[in-house]
Amino acid sequence: MTRQGAYKESDDMLIDEPKLPQQGQIAALPNEFNPSYLKIYYSKLFPHADLYRWMSYGNDGKHPACDSSYLGRREFSYTLDNDIFVRYNTFNSATELENSIKDKCPLKIDIGPIYNLNPAHRNAYAGDNVLTPVERELIFDIDMSDYDDVRYCCSGADVCLNCWPLMTVAVKVIDTSLRDDFGFRHILWVYSGRRGVHCWVCDRKARRLTNEQRAAVADYFRVYKGNENNYKKVSLMGQVLHPFLARSYTEVLKEYFETKLLTSQNLLSSEERYEKILEMIPDQSIASELRGKWQESRRSSSAKEDINIIRWEQLKQLQLKQLLQKHKCVEEIVFTYTYPRLDMEVSKHMNHLLKAPFCVHPKTGMPVCVPINPNNCEEFDPTTVPTLIQPLEELNREGLRSDVEGEWNKTSLANAIKLFRSSFLQPLLKICKEEMESSYNAKLQQSKNLLSW
Amino acid sequence: MQVVRSHQSHRSFSSSSGSVSASPTLPLYRSAPELEVRLEDFESFAIDRLRVLKGISDGLSRGKKPDEMEKLVNELWKTNMRHQDSSQVPNKDIISHFVLRLVYCRTEELRKWFLSMESALFRHRFRNQTAEAQRAIMEEFDLPCKAVSNAEFESLKEKLGQVARSIGHNLSLSTTDAIYYKVPFEEVPELVTGRKVFINQGYAYVAMNQVVSLVATIFRSLLSKALILTNRKWATSIREQEQHRLTPIVEALCSSYLGPDFSQPKEYGEISLKDIDQVAKSSFPLCMRHLFEKLREDHHLKHAGRMQLGLFLKGVGLNVDDSLAFWREEFSKKVGLEKFEKEYAYNIRHNYGKEGKKTDYTPYSCQKIILSTPGVGDHHGCPYRHFGEENLRAALSRMGVNSRAMEDVMGKVRNRDYQLACTLTFEALHAAPCDAGINHPNQYFSDSQRLLKAKKDSST
Numbered sequence: 001m002t003r004q005g006a007y008k009e010s011d012d013m014l015i016d017e018p019k020l021p022q023q024g025q026i027a028a029l030p031n032e033f034n035p036s037y038l039k040i041y042y043s044k045l046f047p048h049a050d051l052y053r054w055m056s057y058g059n060d061g062k063h064p065a066c067d068s069s070y071l072g073r074r075e076f077s078y079t080l081d082n083d084i085f086v087r088y089n090t091f092n093s094a095t096e097l098e099n100s101i102k103d104k105c106p107l108k109i110d111i112g113p114i115y116n117l118n119p120a121h122r123n124a125y126a127g128d129n130v131l132t133p134v135e136r137e138l139i140f141d142i143d144m145s146d147y148d149d150v151r152y153c154c155s156g157a158d159v160c161l162n163c164w165p166l167m168t169v170a171v172k173v174i175d176t177s178l179r180d181d182f183g184f185r186h187i188l189w190v191y192s193g194r195r196g197v198h199c200w201v202c203d204r205k206a207r208r209l210t211n212e213q214r215a216a217v218a219d220y221f222r223v224y225k226g227n228e229n230n231y232k233k234v235s236l237m238g239q240v241l242h243p244f245l246a247r248s249y250t251e252v253l254k255e256y257f258e259t260k261l262l263t264s265q266n267l268l269s270s271e272e273r274y275e276k277i278l279e280m281i282p283d284q285s286i287a288s289e290l291r292g293k294w295q296e297s298r299r300s301s302s303a304k305e306d307i308n309i310i311r312w313e314q315l316k317q318l319q320l321k322q323l324l325q326k327h328k329c330v331e332e333i334v335f336t337y338t339y340p341r342l343d344m345e346v347s348k349h350m351n352h353l354l355k356a357p358f359c360v361h362p363k364t365g366m367p368v369c370v371p372i373n374p375n376n377c378e379e380f381d382p383t384t385v386p387t388l389i390q391p392l393e394e395l396n397r398e399g400l401r402s403d404v405e406g407e408w409n410k411t412s413l414a415n416a417i418k419l420f421r422s423s424f425l426q427p428l429l430k431i432c433k434e435e436m437e438s439s440y441n442a443k444l445q446q447s448k449n450l451l452s453w
Numbered sequence: 454m455q456v457v458r459s460h461q462s463h464r465s466f467s468s469s470s471g472s473v474s475a476s477p478t479l480p481l482y483r484s485a486p487e488l489e490v491r492l493e494d495f496e497s498f499a500i501d502r503l504r505v506l507k508g509i510s511d512g513l514s515r516g517k518k519p520d521e522m523e524k525l526v527n528e529l530w531k532t533n534m535r536h537q538d539s540s541q542v543p544n545k546d547i548i549s550h551f552v553l554r555l556v557y558c559r560t561e562e563l564r565k566w567f568l569s570m571e572s573a574l575f576r577h578r579f580r581n582q583t584a585e586a587q588r589a590i591m592e593e594f595d596l597p598c599k600a601v602s603n604a605e606f607e608s609l610k611e612k613l614g615q616v617a618r619s620i621g622h623n624l625s626l627s628t629t630d631a632i633y634y635k636v637p638f639e640e641v642p643e644l645v646t647g648r649k650v651f652i653n654q655g656y657a658y659v660a661m662n663q664v665v666s667l668v669a670t671i672f673r674s675l676l677s678k679a680l681i682l683t684n685r686k687w688a689t690s691i692r693e694q695e696q697h698r699l700t701p702i703v704e705a706l707c708s709s710y711l712g713p714d715f716s717q718p719k720e721y722g723e724i725s726l727k728d729i730d731q732v733a734k735s736s737f738p739l740c741m742r743h744l745f746e747k748l749r750e751d752h753h754l755k756h757a758g759r760m761q762l763g764l765f766l767k768g769v770g771l772n773v774d775d776s777l778a779f780w781r782e783e784f785s786k787k788v789g790l791e792k793f794e795k796e797y798a799y800n801i802r803h804n805y806g807k808e809g810k811k812t813d814y815t816p817y818s819c820q821k822i823i824l825s826t827p828g829v830g831d832h833h834g835c836p837y838r839h840f841g842e843e844n845l846r847a848a849l850s851r852m853g854v855n856s857r858a859m860e861d862v863m864g865k866v867r868n869r870d871y872q873l874a875c876t877l878t879f880e881a882l883h884a885a886p887c888d889a890g891i892n893h894p895n896q897y898f899s900d901s902q903r904l905l906k907a908k909k910d911s912s913t
Contacts, residue, residue, distance in 0.1 A: 182638060183655030205655075209639060216642030220652075242619045242648040243612045 033362045037388050038105045045391055047417050048098040058432030065440035075112030075119050077353055088119040110353035133350035138201035141346040142170045150337045152265050159195045159382050162264040167197050168378050169256050170340035173248045175374040186428045189372040193361030218347040223339050234336045236328050253338045268311040281329050286318045360388045370416035386412040479578050482550050490548050496702050501533040502549035506570040511890050514870050526577040556706045558684040576669040594671045598634035616651045632661045724770045736901035738894045739836045741765050747832045752787035758833040763804050768816035768895040773805040818893045819872050837871040854881050
């Protein structure tokens with residue numbers, strides 16, 4: 001293969017230029033999305049078997065208690081070329097799933113709920129609303145564009161290392177709560193490929209929650225209630241914070257606000273920006289005192305410490321002096337600028353479709369939707385996510401030498417897939433098997449009891 | 454739900470599922486019991502319970518605080534739900550509830566009212582149950598709550614206190630506040646939403662007052678469904694079957710006015726004609742004052758207005774001769790003496806039971822007046838309901854209601870609490886509370902007269 005055109009300048013920002021090996025033929029592929037890349041991706045790299053094992057939740061036919069209809073009742077939907085969207089794809093085995101994906105090469109795969117019957121047969125039944133979801137992971141979608149009013153480095157679909165910490169905060173806060181408060185254990189966090197993260201809670205209890213219960217959990221997490229018409233979008237009433245909010249504040253929000261976002265976003269450095277914060281102080285006299293101070297100090301330039309930090313300290317000092325605090329003003333500011341903003345609609349409905357992990361995003365650079373480890377999510381770097389191009393080039397370079405594990409193992413995707421398995425899939429399947437075993441034994445016992453008079 | 458079987462003078466209720474569930478002290482009314490009821494008790498038990506529910510309704514509309522309501526409910530229950538045979542008390546409770554279901558299932562508005570009052574009643578009675586009884590009820594309602602042990606409570610006390618303070622409840626050290634239940638969080642979504650509970654390892658820690666709310670919500674939703682079913686049964690079979698026996702009783706019950714009917718004023722001649730203008734200004738409620746003024750103005754009133762005002766005046770103590778003189782004085786100015794005698798005098802005497810079948814008509818209660826529908830040229834009805842806002846404000850200020858009271862009154866009007874609006878007017882004009890609330894124009898009048906007389910006596 002000969003080297004094709006040069007890269008576009010803008011692409012350098014998003015992915016590292018692959019290192020060119022000294023010898024042999026180089027294959028440097030154009031960094032633009034091309035459906036043929038997908039073909040190779042699905043045939044050699046996409047972890048079909050892992051997806052199958054996850055979706056089966058232990059119903060792989062190897063145990064007498066397996067439900068053979070389970071996988072077939074799960075909806076998958078494909079986004080194909082030319083914006084064609086196909087719903088209600090179902091599969092009854094690992095091979096069917098794999099072959100279909102390889103064959104259709106969907107631009108995007110969405111995972112839907114498990115229905116009461118195989119959706120492929122939905123038209124065979126008369127009447128409306130015959131098809132009802134019975135199981136669905138509890139999901140959350142956090143999108144950076146929902147934070148556009150509190151970040152100045154990027155907007156819309158863009159993401160950089162200055163604003164990405166907002167996602168880190170979201171993962172930490174929500175993950176801790178899901179585990180400590182709600183008692184969930186099997187939680188998968190995935191980079192959504194563009195500007196945010198998805199969360200899949202896969203415990204049995206979570207999968208069986210009703211819409212009302214999901215809405216309650218999503219609402220428990222909700223703090224920000226904003227729109228353009230409301231200058232005060234976070235209102236923390238009550239004398240004290242709920243323990244969940246208090247913990248989030250002291251363990252995550254305060255630190256990230258004060259040590260990262262305050263400076264990286266220059267939240268107090270210019271008049272336009274600090275006015276937004278001053279607006280949130282209910283006591284007018286404090287706000288104007290600060291305004292006065294800051295308008296003056298604009299002129300003084302020599303400051304060893306970052307101006308944002310200095311000003312934030314001043315704000316806190318003045319607020320502290322306030323004896324009657326009906327509103328926890330400092331906390332409200334911190335919450336406004338850091339607390340997770342969930343898309344409520346995604347979580348509330350069992351039939352909401354969500355993109356599958358390991359899909360490739362068709363934008364330039366083609367990042368793969370890889371899992372994020374919540375235990376070290378602060379190390380996740382959206383600018384160095386494995387992309388489609390890299391492993392393809394790596395495959396080209398390595399030639400057809402295949403690995404026992406699978407061809408992905410020699411590529412940058414290896415770590416992502418290993419993480420998926422070790423931190424999520426294996427513990428999940430273990431529990432599924434245990435649950436299946438114990439409920440099976442219980443039933444056996446029951447029928448034995450019935451028989452023994 | 455109910456199949457009524459008759460044996461001679463006995464009535465009985467029966468159902469396929471039979472039993473009354475939960476503790477004997479607080480029935481859940483899940484299904485109609487196997488009980489025999491006497492026809493007289495059918496009505497009287499229901500009326501007694503209705504007094505309780507109306508008392509609650511009144512207390513709630515007047516914005517009584519929870520501890521005041523608690524006292525009120527206890528008193529109402531004690532006063533009205535007694536029975537000379539104490540073993541019959543629980544039966545009276547159950548029977549009266551089911552009879553009122555029949556009465557109040559028939560329209561959306563009736564159902565809503567009944568649901569609210571019964572839920573409020575249930576809520577208060579539940580609070581007063583023993584912990585054991587409460588747990589039994591929660592189990593009955595499929596609320597898998599477990600009481601939090603003392604040890605666990607101590608370890609979580611601080612966090613629980615934080616939650617309470619974060620939602621505006623001050624966790625005092627009283628014993629009731631220290632009672633918490635733990636329940637899987639998915640059982641109480643309404644508390645998870647809005648972070649009203651502490652959640653840990655999948656369990657929500659629910660405070661006593663929240664438990665009461667939950668239980669009351671379940672009670673309400675069960676009753677709501679039952680009422681719909683009852684309505685269906687009523688409409689399709691019971692009403693027809695019982696048209697000569699229970700149906701007339703049921704239909705009369707919900708519109709029953711439960712106070713004195715003022716049909717026999719204590720003394721006739723209490724009010725003399727020469728005082729009437731004076732007395733109208735000082736002691737007539739707005740509805741009657743309006744009719745009175747219009748009569749003076751137009752020298753005429755249409756039939757409904759004549760009935761409403763005329764019977765009121767009878768209740769006030771105007772005897773038949775004075776009444777005739779009064780109406781003659783006005784009407785003759787418009788229609789002439791002869792026509793008055795021919796067309797109107799008869800009706801006036803009829804109202805006093807001096808003509809025809811000699812029924813002594815009773816003055817209209819507020820309920821009846823509110824429900825009337827005045828048309829063009831009519832001046833009867835309840836001004837708080839039937840007047841537009843501007844006209845009402847003008848009329849009230851002519852009466853002498855100050856601007857602050859005016860706003861309170863208008864607030865009640867907007868909320869469709871017409872009798873409360875009238876009560877507030879009374880209180881503003883007399884500078885004295887009217888705790889019982891106005892339920893009858895003649896009550897307004899006699900209370901007013903009493904207050905004025907007392908003032909006069911104390912100043913002389």
